Amino acid sequence: MPLVLIGADQSLKLLNAPATEMFGSGMEGRHYFSVLRQPAILDAISRVYSSKERQEARYSAKDHAQETLYRVICAPVQNGSGLGVLVSLEDVTSFETAGQMRRDFVANVSHELRTPLTAILGFIETLRGPARNDVEARDRFLETMEREAERMNRLVDDLLSLSRVETEERVRPTQLQDLQDLVQAVCHSLRPLAESAGVEVVINAPLPEAQKRVQGDADQLMQVFTNLIENAIKYGSSGGRIEIDIVLVPRDPIMRAPGLQVDVRDFGAGIDSIHLHRLTERFYRADNHRSRDLGGTGLGLAIVKHIANRHRGRLKIASDLGKGSCFSIVLPISGP
Ligand SMILES: Nc1ncnc2c1ncn2[C@@H]1O[C@H](COP(=O)(O)OP(=O)(O)OP(=O)(O)O)[C@@H](O)[C@H]1O
Ligand SMILES: [Mg+2]
Numbered sequence: 127m128p129l130v131l132i133g134a135d136q137s138l139k140l141l142n143a144p145a146t147e148m149f150g151s152g153m154e155g156r157h158y159f160s161v162l163r164q165p166a167i168l169d170a171i172s173r174v175y176s177s178k179e180r181q182e183a184r185y186s187a188k189d190h191a192q193e194t195l196y197r198v199i200c201a202p203v204q205n206g207s208g209l210g211v212l213v214s215l216e217d218v219t220s221f222e223t224a225g226q227m228r229r230d231f232v233a234n235v236s237h238e239l240r241t242p243l244t245a246i247l248g249f250i251e252t253l254r255g256p257a258r259n260d261v262e263a264r265d266r267f268l269e270t271m272e273r274e275a276e277r278m279n280r281l282v283d284d285l286l287s288l289s290r291v292e293t294e295e296r297v298r299p300t301q302l303q304d305l306q307d308l309v310q311a312v313c314h315s316l317r318p319l320a321e322s323a324g325v326e327v328v329i330n331a332p333l334p335e336a337q338k339r340v341q342g343d344a345d346q347l348m349q350v351f352t353n354l355i356e357n358a359i360k361y362g363s364s365g366g367r368i369e370i371d372i373v374l375v376p377r378d379p380i381m382r383a384p385g386l387q388v389d390v391r392d393f394g395a396g397i398d399s400i401h402l403h404r405l406t407e408r409f410y411r412a413d414n415h416r417s418r419d420l421g422g423t424g425l426g427l428a429i430v431k432h433i434a435n436r437h438r439g440r441l442k443i444a445s446d447l448g449k450g451s452c453f454s455i456v457l458p459i460s461g462p
Contacts, residue, residue: 128215132158132171134208148187148215158211167213170200174211178202185215195219234409238281238423242274277423284425288408291346291432298438299343305372305386305457306331308344312351313370316359323363327355331372339459340386346433351388353426354453358392360420361413365393365450378456380440385456393450402443406431430455 128145132138138153138161146153153161158171170183185196196215203210249267257263306329313320313327320327340347358368371389378385397405401412409424411417417424427441434441437457445451 127217130158130162130213131203132211132213134205134210136175139210145215162213167198167200170198171211171213174200174202175209178209193219195222231408235281235285238409239278242278245274246271281423281425284423284429287349288425288429288432291429291436295432295436298436299341299346301342301344302338302460303340303342303344303347304338305340305347305388308347309351309370309372309388312348312355316352316355319356320359320368323359325359325363325366325368327359327368327370329370329372331370340437340457341460342437342457343433346436350430350433350455351390353430354390354455357426357453358390358394358451360422361416362392362394362450364395368392374459375456378440378458381438381456381458383458385439385458387454387456389452389454391450391452396447396450397443397445398447399445402445405443406441 128148129140129142130138130145130149131140136159137155137157141149141153149161159168162168162171164185166183167185170181173179173181180202181200183198183200185198187194187196195218197218199214199216201212201214203212249271253264253267257267309329309331313329316327355368355370362368369389369391371387371391373387373389375385375387377383378387397412401410404410405412406427408428410427411422411424431441434455434457439455439457442454442456443451444454
């Protein structure tokens with residue numbers, strides 16, 4: 127932590143190594159005004175001289191595109207020649223960004239919950255008042271209320287599974303899984319959804335040598351495939367077909383290891399490239415209205431990414447507007 131000692135004559139007496147790195151060398155003897163510069167710090171220091179009490183300030187240092195935030199503590203120190211000031215600068219950047227992320231997250235969750243709640247409350251009011259004796263309207267309203275309540279339920283489920291995955295992220299699963307079995311099971315349970323969307327799902331995975339080689343958590347991997355395939359059905363149904371390939375990758379350039387790659391490819395509308403790098407952010411939806419109408423919470427891909435991380439794998443997204451999208455998950459395999 128950078129430390130600067132200022133003497134009774136207001137000149138710099140001592141800078142430790144981090145402070146020298148921050149403010150430059152050869153600063154001893156200069157007036158603190160000419161070195162520390164930012165008004166907030168200067169102000170705090172002069173207040174220490176006048177009040178003889180400890181003061182706090184914030185200091186931000188920009189280099190390149192990065193901004194570092196410091197909490198600055200200016201403490202009075204009494205020495206032989208009078209009152210000096212010890213200035214310490216604590217880097218609080220990560221703390222501040224974590225705080226900001228937490229605030230954003232709470233704001234997002236509240237907003238996501240408020241929307242269905244407002245709708246439900248509105249319908250309750252209508253059912254009590256104007257629609258009291260209208261049987262047909264009542265059924266319609268109840269149906270909508272049910273849909274909104276289900277949406278809230280899904281949101282809470284997703285939040286819980288996100289937090290579970292995050293807590294376990296550092297613990298690598300140890301059991302060996304057969305990806306082909308898992309993908310098949312997921313496709314089986316999504317068949318009704320695919321049929322009602324008019325989508326045919328094809329799995330290409332004749333890879334006997336690649337079976338049971340991924341160290342993984344079966345439930346979580348199923349969750350990954352469920353989200354990717356469900357997305358392909360929901361957002362790519364206009365293509366009428368989804369292809370799932372399981373392929374052996376001799377060496378993944380980023381994992382620097384051999385892996386198994388599962389591609390979930392649809393031939394639907396695709397995603398504009400401006401959205402691609404943000405899709406794994408919590409609550410991010412490329413097509414807000416459409417996704418909301420389809421009951422999406424925007425948490426699915428965030429969960430997928432965390433699960434991939436936990437498995438030391440990664441998610442790749444490629445999409446061509448008008449042609450379709452391909453979401454791939456690559457997982458490292460053990461053994462030769
Ligand atoms: N195959 C796809 N084709 C087109 N857009 C897609 C596809 N997959 C995802 N998207 C876009 O990415 C967004 C984020 O997907 P994600 O799975 O994270 O959330 P969601 O599907 O909206 O909600 P949830 O999965 O939690 O129900 C979607 O809202 C959609 O706009
Ligand atoms: Mg989804």
